[in-house]
Amino acid sequence: MRFGGQRQSRNVEDRRGSGRGGPGIGGISGLALLAVLAIGYFTGIDVTPLLQGLEQGGAPGERRALTPDEQQAGVWVSQVLGTTEDVWAERFRNELGARYAPPVLVLYSGVTQSPCGNASGATGPFYCPGDRKIYLDTEFFATLSRQLGAPGEIAAAYVIAHEVAHHVQDELGILGKANAARARMVPAEANAVSVRIELQADCLAGVWAESVNALLKPGDVEQAINAARQIGDDTLQRRAGKVPRPHTFSHGSSAQRVRWFTTGYEQGRMEACDTFGTHRP
Numbered sequence: 396m397r398f399g400g401q402r403q404s405r406n407v408e409d410r411r412g413s414g415r416g417g418p419g420i421g422g423i424s425g426l427a428l429l430a431v432l433a434i435g436y437f438t439g440i441d442v443t444p445l446l447q448g449l450e451q452g453g454a455p456g457e458r459r460a461l462t463p464d465e466q467q468a469g470v471w472v473s474q475v476l477g478t479t480e481d482v483w484a485e486r487f488r489n490e491l492g493a494r495y496a497p498p499v500l501v502l503y504s505g506v507t508q509s510p511c512g513n514a515s516g517a518t519g520p521f522y523c524p525g526d527r528k529i530y531l532d533t534e535f536f537a538t539l540s541r542q543l544g545a546p547g548e549i550a551a552a553y554v555i556a557h558e559v560a561h562h563v564q565d566e567l568g569i570l571g572k573a574n575a576a577r578a579r580m581v582p583a584e585a586n587a588v589s590v591r592i593e594l595q596a597d598c599l600a601g602v603w604a605e606s607v608n609a610l611l612k613p614g615d616v617e618q619a620i621n622a623a624r625q626i627g628d629d630t631l632q633r634r635a636g637k638v639p640r641p642h643t644f645s646h647g648s649s650a651q652r653v654r655w656f657t658t659g660y661e662q663g664r665m666e667a668c669d670t671f672g673t674h675r676p
């Protein structure tokens with residue numbers, strides 16, 4: 396394991412097996428669907444094309460012991476999260492002269508609640524500015540590998556790095572400003588701003604990848620780039636049997652996501668990630 400030797404973050408809130416899942420949903424209700432769509436703006440991956448056919452686990456109030464696989468996944472996530480804490484603390488200190496306050500990462504199983512709405516397998520991982528927490532069901536990594544064509548440890552780590560990057564944007568005041576602007580816009584314009592937010596998160600994930608270069612193995616960067624490609628809006632829409640419609644994109648095309656992740660990785664500086672200062676990101 397690439398991150399196996401790393402320290403574990405203490406900023407993990409583990410709700411798996413604790414029965415804190417909140418009201419169970421046995422199928423996605425209209426209300427939950429709205430929550431999914433709202434949350435979509437904060438997710439690393441827009442999974443709305445995949446809504447059908449996803450199972451909901453975790454009965455309400457259920458208490459159970461974690462499986463060995465779940466325990467191992469939890470340790471691994473906390474190790475990756477630990478690397479993001481070290482990287483961003485150093486970057487904030489050196490590039491901004493500021494202190495980095497890391498986010499909490501909520502591990503859940505099946506369904507849980509957040510100020511941004513219910514989190515479930517249908518929402519995918521996301522960052523909620525309401526409580527400054529990342530929500531992650533590690534089952535998503537299987538979806539990423541099997542359904543989305545992005546296998547590999549580094550693809551999963553990239554997803555965590557992308558969500559942490561949204562917190563970095565929040566710390567910098569970028570996320571709040573961008574979302575406030577989006578609220579005043581017509582949908583196509585709001586989507587265009589959303590794309591700039593998401594591409595910046597991809598670029599910052601690239602900066603993280605450059606910072607942990609010593610932990611990576613041959614082929615890792617290519618695997619991360621493949622993940623960025625597989626979760627581009629055009630690829631996801633095609634995978635869902637649709638013709639890509641660029642004005643509906645909220646996260647950017649595959650080409651854009653690859654380009655910005657690569658930019659962050661190759662340049663290795665936060666200031667290379669100014670997706671708002673360029674005419675066509």
Ligand SMILES: [Zn+2]
Nearest residue numbers: 437438439593
């Ligand atoms: Zn995102």
